Amino acid sequence: MQFALSPEQRALQAHMFTVAEHLQDESLHARDRACDFSRPLWQTLCAAGLHMLPASRDQGGQGLGALDLALALEALGEAVPDTGLVFALAAHLCACIHPLVHCADGPQQTEWLQQIGQRAWLGAHAITEPQAGSDISAMRTRAVRDGGGYRISGHKCYISNAPVCDFVIVHARTGESGSFLDYSSFILDRHSSGIHISPSPKEKLGLRTTAMGDIEFDGVWVHESQRLGKEGSGGPIFQASMAWERCCLFALYLGTMKRQLRACWAHLERREQFGRPLIEQQALAHRLGEMQLRYESARLLCLRAAWSLDHQSDWHGDASLSAKLAVSEAAVRNGMDAVHLHGALGMLSGEVERELRNALPCTVFSGGTEVLRNQLVQQLRSEYRRDARGGR
Template identity: 55%
Template sequence: MDFSLNDQQTAIQREIGELAAQLADPQLQQRDLAGEFSRPLWQVLHRHRFDTLFIERERGGRGYGAFDASLALEALGRHCQDSGLIFGLAAHLCACLQPLLKHGSPAQLDRWLPRIQQGLIGAHAITEPEAGSDVFAMQTRAVREGAGYVINGSKCYITNAPVADFLLVHARTGPGHRYFDFSTFILAANTPGVSISPVPHEKLGLRTAAMGDIRFEHVWVPEQDRIGAEGSGGPIFQVSMDWERTCLFALYLGVMQRQLALCVARSESRHQFGQAIAGYQAVSHKLVDMSLRLESARLALYKSAWQLDQGKPDNGAAAMAKLLVSDACVQNSLAAVQIHAAQGILSGEIERQLRNAMPAQVFSGTSEVLKNNLARQLRLAAAYRQDKDE
C-alpha cells in the first residue's frame, strides 16, 4: 500500500492553492446571507476546466478519475471559502457529468460534451415532494409518445436548478416503483414545459449554492435523450450516488483541514487565566479529536475513490465515506465554535462552516438511510457466512 501522491496529484493541489486569490470574495459573508450564487466565481472554475474535470484529455478535459477529482475538490474546499459554490460544482460533476460519461451513448457524448465544455451548468433531479429518502416512490412519469416521451411531474430541492442550463431527470417508465421502473433523461433546462422556481430556496447552509424546484408539464423529450436503456434509471442513479458520496464529500475534507488550522491558531493566540487556551487539556484534546475524525474520514473517502478508479465501485465503501465525512464535519464544526466561543458565534467563517456542515447529513442519502443500507449489507454477509458454515 502506497500513500504517497504522484507528481500530477501534488500539481493539482499546488494549482488550486495558487488559485485561492482568484476564488476569494471579500463580499462572501454578505452574499452568503443574501443566498447568492456567484457566476463570476463559477467562471473562474470554468476557465480552469474544473467544471469538466472528468472529461477525457483527448476531448479537452482534465481526464481525472475519482481519486484525482477528490484531491481537486478537497483542495477547492480548503482554498475557496465559498463552500456553496464548490458544492454546486461537485453536484454538477458527480451527479450530472459522471453518469452521462458512464452511460451516455457516443452520439449523446458528441452532442453534450462540447456544450458542457462551453460552461453549461447541470442539475440532477430525482427528489419529489412525496419521494425523498424513498426515491422509488417518485410520481413523475415519462410516457411514450411517437419517437419520444412526454414527462409530467415535479421535483424539489434541486441543487443548481435556478442557474442550470441542462437537467438530468429521472422519471417512471415502468408500471411499479422498483429499481427498474424508471429511466433517466438529459434535456435543456429551457425545453418547453419545464419551469424552474425563479427564486432560489432560502436555506440553513450552503446558501450560495442555488437550489430550486422544477415542474414538468407535457415536456416532450426525443428517445435519443434517454440515457441508457429504458428502465436503467436505477443503475444510473447509483453512479451519481457513488461518485457524490465519495468525490463531492472531499470538499468537506478541505473545509475541515482549514478549520483545524484556524482552531489551532486561535488556541495558541487566545490567552485566558494567563496562558494560551491551547495549554488547557480540554481544548487540546478537542483539537486532537478533530484531527482524528478528519484523518479517519479522509482514509475512508480515499479508499472509496480508489475503488471507483479500479472499476470496482462499492456502495458500502461510498456510504461509509459519506457517513464518516458528514459526521466528522458536523462534530468538528461544533468543536470549532466552542473553541472560538463568542468569536465562533458571530457571523463569519466559523459559524458558516457549521451551517454548511449540517446539510451534509441529509443530501446524497440521509445518515439514517445509509445506515439502513449498511445494516442490510452486514446481514447479507452474516447469511453468507452461515450458508458456508452449514
C-alpha cells in the first residue's frame, strides 16, 4: 500500500492553506453567537474556485475525485477556524455539485455549472422532512406530472445553507411502488415561484455559522429539463451523494482534530501544576495519546473510503459507513477530551468549547450513528454469508 501523498496532492493541500490565510476572521466569536454565515468569506472561497472543485477544468473546477476532495477539505478544516464555513462549502460540494457533475446531462451542466461558477452561487440539498430523515420511504414531498414538467409540493426541514442559498437540489416522490425507484431529483433556482425559505437561520448547538432553515414547495412548477437523470433515479443519486458526503465532508473534521491536537499539546507543555508541565502528568498524557490514536484511525478509514469511491471498489462493501462512524465518534470524543485537558479554560466560550459544539452534530447528520451501525451490521452479515457459501 502507498500511503504517501503525490506531489499534486501535496500541492493541492498547500494551495488550501494559502487560501485559508484569507479566511481568518476576528469576528468569528461574535458571528458564532449570532448564527451568522459570512457571505464575504464565501465570496473569498469562490474567488479561489473552491466552490467548483469536483467540476472539470472546462466547467471552472479542478476535476477533483473523492480522495483529492477529502484532502482539500481536511486542509481547510485544519487551517480555517470557521468550521461552519468549511461545512457549508463541503455540503455544497458533496450534495449539490457532485450530482450535477456525475448525474446531470450536458445541457444541464452547461446551464447550471456555468451560473454557479461565475455567479458564486451556494447550493442547498433538500431531502429531510419532519417525518422523514434516515427513512426515505416516509418522504411526502411529491413531484406530480404537469404538462412538460412537474409540480412540486412539500416541506423540507433542517436544510443546511437554505436561508442563504442560490439554488436547491430537491428530492421528491414521483412513484408509489414502494421501491427505491419512487423518487426523483430536481434542480431549482431559489427564486422560483412557490419556493418559500425561512429567512432567519435556526439557532443551533453547533455549526452555528452554517445557516440552516426550512424550505416550503408550494406547487412549484419545474420543467422536465430540471430533473437530474431519469424519473425514479433520485434514490441512487441521493445514495451516491451521501457516500461522497460521508467521506469528503467528514474529512474536514480530520483537519479540526489535527488543529485541536496541536492546541492541546501546546497547552499541556505550557501549563504547569505541582511544579512541572501537565504533559508530564501520565494520566493527562495518556488521554492525549488516545486522542491521537482516534484521529489516526479515523483518518485511515476516511481516506481509504474516498480512495474506494474513486476506484469504484466495493472492498468490504460501502466503506463510507465505517469512515463516517469513525470520524464522527472520534471528533466528539476528542472534543470532550480537549475541554477536559484545558480545565476551566475549556469551559469558557471560545475555540475549545466551540469545536466540541461543532463536532456534536456530526453523529446525527448524513445518517445517525445508530442507523449507520445497523446498515454496517447488515452489510457485514451479507458478506459473511457470501463467504460461508464460498467455503472461505
